[in-house]
Amino acid sequence: MAAPQRGRDYRRFILLSVLLGTQREAWAGHLLYSVPEETDKGSFVGNIAKDLGLEPGELAERGVRIVSRGRTQLFALNPRSGSLVTADRIDREELCAQSARCLVNFNILMDKMNLYPVEVEILDVNDNAPRFLTEEMTVKITENTAPGVRFPLNEARDPDVGTNSLQSYELSPNHHFSLVVQNGDDGAKYPELVLERVLDREEEAVHHLLLTASDGGHPPRSQTARIQVTVVDVNDHAPVFSLPQYQVTVPENVPVGARLLTVHAVDLDEGVNGEVTYSFRKITQKILQIFRLNSHTGELSTLEGLDYEESSYYEMEVQAQDGPGSMTRAKVIITVLDVNDNAPEVTVTSVSNSIPEDTPPGTVVALFYLQDRDSGKNGEVTCTISENLPFKLERSIDNYYKLMTAKNLDREKCSVYNITLKATDGGTPPLSSETHISMNVADTNDNPPAFPQSSYSVYIPENNPRGASIFSVTAHDPDSRENARVTYSLSEDTLQGASLSSYVSVNSDTGILYALHSFDYEQFRDLQLRVTAHDSGDPPLSSNVSLSIFILDQNDNTPEILYPAPPTDGSTGVELAPRSAEPGYL
Incomplete structure (x- = not known):
């Protein structure tokens, strides 16, 4: 691991361009930072708050956070300073192998619905020394081999890149051998042992050498392997492969233990000099865990299942060696075909669990991300929702989708929507997955109270x-x-100069009307009222109903003689009629 000062020397910040999101999320750039690998947890990467045009205190207010894309999050936001920092130690070789550039992409989510892409380049530090697959090598050379013949040696591998990777080999001083290094088409360096003087088995049967591999880091790292050269009797034919290169294409679901191909080499010598054995060359420890090469038959088979999403291509070398040690090598290329073995995944990034019923069409209520680890058609994902819902889908950046309102909502018709997001890939047969979102419709005061009738008559x-x-x-x-x-309330009308509320009252909670007086039919025979019902919304809504109260007569008055008027002195009234009165006289 590089010293902290060296980590600081590597750190640099590059801001290409930032266009803050608009309502259409139209922007023309992204944030690009760089950080060396193996820096301590919490190391500064860049000032996100500054580059988004925010004060540090606005991060929490605007809900700024990092959106993961299904892998372990390598970075975090410092809520106080607004800085982007490392969430853990980062190993570039584990993350990107030997890619020329190692880029980590993620998005910054702000205001729940706006996304800003961020790209961080992981810079290599010289934290790996070159390593040989084995620390001991055996080379067999016949004693009549002419000077100038070259013998391939196992090369070292360094997972670092650039000058930090393998740069040179060095052979320990000796009288019989020298070292040359061949540069392959893939940029790899292959050491070869060159015979400088004729060997004499009777004089020295075994030679011990040291091969050192060094990288170009500061300071450089190195490893040494021991070489044992055994001098053997004459073997004038080397094995010859039937093909210079073997290729095979297999699906990723090939059974464990299945034979992929067979390499074959022929040696024209007889006896032990013609017995050919096979072994791997130019291979990593990881490939050794996946593939098996039968040393006697040359059959190449799998030791464990293949995974296209982990690696779609393997390249290795095999060597054929006869008894005395003459060797020939051939290249083996294995191409893995993708099989639709991964269902799409739906990750809900942001969702509004409750929305007002007066929300206008086109309002974003949820943001989610689709991904499928397969490739090609198998990794092409489409998303759908039920057609009978007042919502629609709209694609955003990358594989993000927005769930938006498509129509006006009415809580009184439907107060809860259970929305199923179905993601389907393009494989054969297709695979799919579902995610369920429950959306509550919040009430707004859009309905006034309503009476069953427009008017009532009461007797x-x-x-x-x-x-x-x-x-x-x-x-x-x-x-x-x-x-x-x-x-409930009564209208402020009057009756015979007095307020109606002095005759009749209404209970404001129950709507029950009460008579405040004993009514007299002989005084008035009906009352006309108007009752108003108010709700408690903001602003409140109301409606009216007419109420006619009719007073029914009762026999509560005795007859009264108006004429003749009774005497006022208490005597009996007398009416005199003339003696000459005839029938019909009044």
């Missing part, structure tokens, strides 16, 4: 007792909670 007998209940009105409001709580 009550006169001389009713004071305070008696004479009628009840009820209004219904389909809204909820406060928007549906109804209160």
Whole structure:
């Protein structure tokens, strides 16, 4: 691992361009940072708050956070400073192998619905020394081999890149051998042992050499392997492969232990000099765990299952060696075909669990991300929702989708929507997965209270007792909670110069009407009222109903003689009729 000072020397910040999101999320650039691998957890990468045009305190207010894309999150946001920092130690070789550039991409989510892409380049440090697959090599050379013949040696591998990778080999001083290094088409360096002087088995049967591989880091790292050269009797034919290169293409679901191909080499010598054995060359420890080469038959088979998503291509070398040690090598290339073995995944990034019923069409209510680890058609994902819902899908950047309202909502018709997001890939047969979102529709005061009838007629007998209940009105409001709580009141009209409220009252909560007086039919025969129902919304809504109260007559008065008028002195009244009165006289 590089010293902290060296880590700081590597650190550099590059801001290509930032266009903050608009309502259409139209922007023309992204944030690009760089950080050396193996830096401590919490190391500074870049100032996200500054580059997004925010003060550090605005990060929490605007909900700024990192959106993961299904892998372990390597970076974190410092909520106090607004800085992007490392979330853990980063190993570039584990993350990107020997790619020329190692880029980590993720998005910054702001205001729940706006996305800003971020790209961080992981810079290589010289934290790996070159390593040989084996620390001991055996080379067999016949004693009549002419000077100048070259013998391939096992090369070292360094997972670092650039100057930090393998740069040179060095052979320990000796009288019989020298070292040359061949540069392959893939940029690899292959050491070869060159015979400088004729060997004499009777003089020295075994030669011990040291081969050192070094990289170009500062300081450089190196490893040494021991070479044992055994001098053997004459073997004038080397094995010859039937093909210079073997290729095979297999699906990723090939069974474990299946034979992929067979390499074959022929040696024209007889006896032990013609016995050919096979072994791997130019191979990593990881490939050794996946493939097996039968040393006697040359059959190449799998030791464990293949995974296209992990690696779609393997390249290795095999060597054929006869008994005395003459060797020939051939290249083996294995191409892995993708099989639709991964279902799409839906990750809900942001969702509004409750939306007002007056939300206008086109409002974003959820943001989610689709991914499929397969490739080609197998990794092409489409997303759908039920057609009978007032929502629609709209694609955003990358594989992000927005769930938006498509129509006006009405809580009184439907207060909860259970939305199923179905993601389907393009494989044969296709694979799919579902994610469920429950969306509550919040009430707004869009319905006034309503009476069952537009008017009512009430008949009550006169001389009713004071305070008696004479009628009840009820209004219904389909809204909820406060928007549906109804209160009642009477209009401020007058009757014979007095307010109607002095004759009749209404219970504001129940709508029950009470008589405040004992009515007299001989005084008035009807009352015309107007009852108003108010809800408790903001602003409140109301409606009216007309109420006619008719007073019914009762026999509560005795007859009265108006003429002749009775005497006022207490005597009996006398009416004198003349003696000459005839029939019909009044």
